[in-house]
Amino acid sequence: MAIIVDKVQKKKDIALSCKALVVSKGINVLTIAQIAKAAGVGKGTIYEYFKNKEEIVFEIINIMKFEHSQKLAHQLSQLKSTKEMVKKFSEFFYSNEEKELREIYKEFISLSLMNSNPEMMAYQTQCFNNYYGWFTEILQEGVNNGELRAESIKLARGIFVMGEGMFITNSVTHSIENLKEELEMFIDTIFELLEVKK
Amino acid sequence: MAIIVDKVQKKKDIALSCKALVVSKGINVLTIAQIAKAAGVGKGTIYEYFKNKEEIVFEIINIMKFEHSQKLAHQLSQLKSTKEMVKKFSEFFYSNEEKELREIYKEFISLSLMNSNPEMMAYQTQCFNNYYGWFTEILQEGVNNGELRAESIKLARGIFVMGEGMFITNSVTHSIENLKEELEMFIDTIFELLEVKK
Amino acid sequence: MAIIVDKVQKKKDIALSCKALVVSKGINVLTIAQIAKAAGVGKGTIYEYFKNKEEIVFEIINIMKFEHSQKLAHQLSQLKSTKEMVKKFSEFFYSNEEKELREIYKEFISLSLMNSNPEMMAYQTQCFNNYYGWFTEILQEGVNNGELRAESIKLARGIFVMGEGMFITNSVTHSIENLKEELEMFIDTIFELLEVKK
Amino acid sequence: MAIIVDKVQKKKDIALSCKALVVSKGINVLTIAQIAKAAGVGKGTIYEYFKNKEEIVFEIINIMKFEHSQKLAHQLSQLKSTKEMVKKFSEFFYSNEEKELREIYKEFISLSLMNSNPEMMAYQTQCFNNYYGWFTEILQEGVNNGELRAESIKLARGIFVMGEGMFITNSVTHSIENLKEELEMFIDTIFELLEVKK
DNA sequence: TATGAATGAGCATTCATTCAT
DNA sequence: CATGAATGAATGCTCATTCAT
Numbered sequence: 001m002a003i004i005v006d007k008v009q010k011k012k013d014i015a016l017s018c019k020a021l022v023v024s025k026g027i028n029v030l031t032i033a034q035i036a037k038a039a040g041v042g043k044g045t046i047y048e049y050f051k052n053k054e055e056i057v058f059e060i061i062n063i064m065k066f067e068h069s070q071k072l073a074h075q076l077s078q079l080k081s082t083k084e085m086v087k088k089f090s091e092f093f094y095s096n097e098e099k100e101l102r103e104i105y106k107e108f109i110s111l112s113l114m115n116s117n118p119e120m121m122a123y124q125t126q127c128f129n130n131y132y133g134w135f136t137e138i139l140q141e142g143v144n145n146g147e148l149r150a151e152s153i154k155l156a157r158g159i160f161v162m163g164e165g166m167f168i169t170n171s172v173t174h175s176i177e178n179l180k181e182e183l184e185m186f187i188d189t190i191f192e193l194l195e196v197k198k
Numbered sequence: 199m200a201i202i203v204d205k206v207q208k209k210k211d212i213a214l215s216c217k218a219l220v221v222s223k224g225i226n227v228l229t230i231a232q233i234a235k236a237a238g239v240g241k242g243t244i245y246e247y248f249k250n251k252e253e254i255v256f257e258i259i260n261i262m263k264f265e266h267s268q269k270l271a272h273q274l275s276q277l278k279s280t281k282e283m284v285k286k287f288s289e290f291f292y293s294n295e296e297k298e299l300r301e302i303y304k305e306f307i308s309l310s311l312m313n314s315n316p317e318m319m320a321y322q323t324q325c326f327n328n329y330y331g332w333f334t335e336i337l338q339e340g341v342n343n344g345e346l347r348a349e350s351i352k353l354a355r356g357i358f359v360m361g362e363g364m365f366i367t368n369s370v371t372h373s374i375e376n377l378k379e380e381l382e383m384f385i386d387t388i389f390e391l392l393e394v395k396k
Numbered sequence: 397m398a399i400i401v402d403k404v405q406k407k408k409d410i411a412l413s414c415k416a417l418v419v420s421k422g423i424n425v426l427t428i429a430q431i432a433k434a435a436g437v438g439k440g441t442i443y444e445y446f447k448n449k450e451e452i453v454f455e456i457i458n459i460m461k462f463e464h465s466q467k468l469a470h471q472l473s474q475l476k477s478t479k480e481m482v483k484k485f486s487e488f489f490y491s492n493e494e495k496e497l498r499e500i501y502k503e504f505i506s507l508s509l510m511n512s513n514p515e516m517m518a519y520q521t522q523c524f525n526n527y528y529g530w531f532t533e534i535l536q537e538g539v540n541n542g543e544l545r546a547e548s549i550k551l552a553r554g555i556f557v558m559g560e561g562m563f564i565t566n567s568v569t570h571s572i573e574n575l576k577e578e579l580e581m582f583i584d585t586i587f588e589l590l591e592v593k594k
Numbered sequence: 595m596a597i598i599v600d601k602v603q604k605k606k607d608i609a610l611s612c613k614a615l616v617v618s619k620g621i622n623v624l625t626i627a628q629i630a631k632a633a634g635v636g637k638g639t640i641y642e643y644f645k646n647k648e649e650i651v652f653e654i655i656n657i658m659k660f661e662h663s664q665k666l667a668h669q670l671s672q673l674k675s676t677k678e679m680v681k682k683f684s685e686f687f688y689s690n691e692e693k694e695l696r697e698i699y700k701e702f703i704s705l706s707l708m709n710s711n712p713e714m715m716a717y718q719t720q721c722f723n724n725y726y727g728w729f730t731e732i733l734q735e736g737v738n739n740g741e742l743r744a745e746s747i748k749l750a751r752g753i754f755v756m757g758e759g760m761f762i763t764n765s766v767t768h769s770i771e772n773l774k775e776e777l778e779m780f781i782d783t784i785f786e787l788l789e790v791k792k
Numbered sequence: 793t794a795t796g797a798a799t800g801a802g803c804a805t806t807c808a809t810t811c812a813t
Numbered sequence: 814c815a816t817g818a819a820t821g822a823a824t825g826c827t828c829a830t831t832c833a834t
Contacts, residue, residue, distance in 0.1 A: 005818065028312055032804060042820040047805070110311035112370040113304050114226055125371040132373075151387050157364070157374075158384035162356045165363025172310040173323040175330075176355075186356035189349050193391040229828060231796095240795035245830070424708055427807060429817095438816035443809070502707050508766040509704035510622055521767040528769075547783050553770075554756045554780035561759025562751070568706040569719040571726075572751075582752035585745050589787040599797065626825060627800095636799040641826065 011049040015059040082142030093167040094180040212237040213257035280340030291365045292378040407445040410435040411455035478538030489563040490576040605643040609653040676736030687761040688774040
């Protein structure tokens with residue numbers, strides 16, 4: 001009988017073994033030949049596990065986002081104040097640890113903006129909803145336990161999306177020298193306004 | 199006597215005559231042949247005026263951004279309150295009039311995210327600084343004339359960038375049905391917090 | 397105790413279970429993967445029984461031609477007049493019952509015209525000789541029993557081959573709407589000329 | 595100003611300069627690279643003049659069929675008897691002069707049988723109708739001037755197509771050693787039956 | 793100045809076949 | 814016997830760019 005391979009695991013393995021390459025060069029500039037070589041498999045094997053080149057980025061980001069959200073969940077659970085939690089969210093946009101994920105994320109945004117691939121859009125929407133749902137819950141919690149003013153909810157989307165805006169803007173212009181400080185200052189300031197003064 | 203052609207003007211003419219095409223299809227999917235045809239010139243002629251395909255997008259966005267900023271300047275001059283001005287800024291992200299510019303802008307962001315072309319980045323930075331400088335001036339004015347609290351300045355970048363964030367996020371997910379309302383609600387809410395209560 | 401599989405029978409089984417697929421799609425467009433799936437076996441198993449993809453068409457046409465000739469023999473034995481027999485021969489080119497065999501046959505002709513595979517040619521020659529030998533015997537019989545004029549023998553090849561010609565021509569042009577009537581008219585007319593008038 | 599090229603003529607030139615190659619190897623086995631090299635142009639240039647690889651065969655056969663029909667028209671005009679004309683038609687299938695055209699024709703039939711490309715079919719139909727129309731006119735003429743019996747018309751398609759049948763059958767089996775004699779014998783015999791005895 | 797004919801590097805993808813188990 | 818995972822050769826076609834006129 002033939003070897004039975006754990007297709008799901010092998011897909012992950014391939015994706016991960018060419019992750020560094022994709023992160024450093026970008027998917028567009030890479031050829032399947034290079035990817036296959038980096039993954040230590042034949043070109044044909046890539047197509048046994050991925051429908052096309054783009055799907056490799058999908059898989060990589062998928063794995064990394066999963067890891068990131070696991071870690072984020074854990075870290076958030078250790079935190080008490082809403083502000084700290086919001087800051088933790090914003091860390092994605094500057095922390096050194098997430099540099100790779102950010103690179104891939106840029107790649108992904110770029111792909112999504114170019115061709116409006118429905119699959120990609122569905123995936124993006126799902127990711128967004130996950131994180132954003134999580135974010136609003138945190139703010140809601142803050143309101144419920146009297147930490148924040150009720151209006152906070154109405155600012156949720158704006159605050160959430162502001163990190164993205166800073167990240168993209170900065171990726172494209174390098175106009176901000178210290179993203180971390182900028183983000184923190186914004187959050188501090190807005191919490192100043194939103195926190196219920198006792 | 200050779201015909202003296204206004205190089206600058208002809209460059210503009212070519213860019214404008216293929217604007218619609220670039221907006222509707224996206225630069226990636228277009229070939230120089232199609233662009234030349236739309237512009238009513240030969241393929242070789244394109245290269246007399248543009249260094250490469252990307253530069254066409256540059257030129258188009260350049261022209262359109264100029265027009266947009268002229269119009270914006272005029273419109274802002276008619277407005278009194280800072281909030282109205284901020285809203286006017288955010289109109290770019292949803293108004294029907296700017297649809298074309300937005301399409302090109304997406305194209306441009308996408309290109310910038312993919313390959314970090316230094317020229318492009320310089321151009322983006324300059325654009326950003328123009329608009330952002332303008333934006334901070336308005337907020338500063340608001341603070342100066344006692345309309346807004348001093349902290350407003352510290353939120354400037356965040357507010358400015360939030361529109362971008364919503365726009366990109368939504369381009370990629372279509373998760374927001376009514377961008378206009380979302381943006382206005384955010385601005386209203388934040389101004390509620392920032393306006394000096396007399 | 398190993399299971400003893402009847403190699404010949406299994407080869408037939410595989411061929412037959414993908415017959416419909418080959419007929420409907422054509423061998424060129426089919427992959428071994430699809431064929432194996434249709435046959436309910438692994439890809440490797442196909443190669444246990446067939447040397448290559450083309451050999452599958454061989455096997456299918458082999459089985460079908462055998463069935464067809466069996467049936468034809470039976471049907472011919474029921475007929476009295478030479479003309480009826482000749483018409484029975486020509487039925488292959490239009491009867492609904494032989495549609496599948498015709499499809500495969502076209503496939504086979506096409507393959508044979510492209511690459512002059514000697515094996516294929518040998519096979520074709522053998523088939524041709526079988527049928528053609530049979531056909532001349534029938535005509536000879538007709539001559540012998542005073543039904544037909546002696547010249548008939550000299551027309552044998554032409555008449556035999558004419559059905560093929562109409563079939564191929566029509567496959568390639570669809571210029572004939574009713575092949576059956578055309579063929580029958582031809583045979584009727586030629587027999588009018590060949591029959592011994594008493 | 596740029597060079598203006600006679601596109602139609604250059605298309606012909608390219609087709610003709612790779613004719614020998616296509617005839618000897620067959621289009622399927624040839625790569626565009628080989629064809630371009632044989633034609634002495636770059637690969638890209640091929641696609642300036644031909645939509646795809648198959649279209650090259652189209653063009654070649656088109657040119658050759660045109661030449662052939664010109665020649666045939668001339669030769670037919672020199673002939674008196676209907677039988678001679680019919681034999682002249684059949685010469686295509688064996689004469690040494692038409693060997694190349696026959697090779698390409700086989701190629702073309704094979705392509706047409708495989709994929710039912712509507713363009714190809716339309717082309718084939720047109721060719722067939724041309725030649726067949728011509729053929730029937732000749733027979734009709736023969737009937738009109740009392741040379742042939744009226745039934746001849748009813749045999750027209752069969753006789754016309756018989757050459758094709760012999761050609762294809764023989765291409766696929768090599769069962770006939772002397773196609774010329776076979777064809778002539780058939781025609782002689784059938785004319786024996788069809789000629790009006792005075 | 794304008795052009796469009798010519799080009800060829802470049803690449804994703806397919807799939808028959810092999811062979812370790 | 815049976816299999817299906819792995820493979821890599823093989824190729825049509827695109828298109829930005831050049832450059833002779």
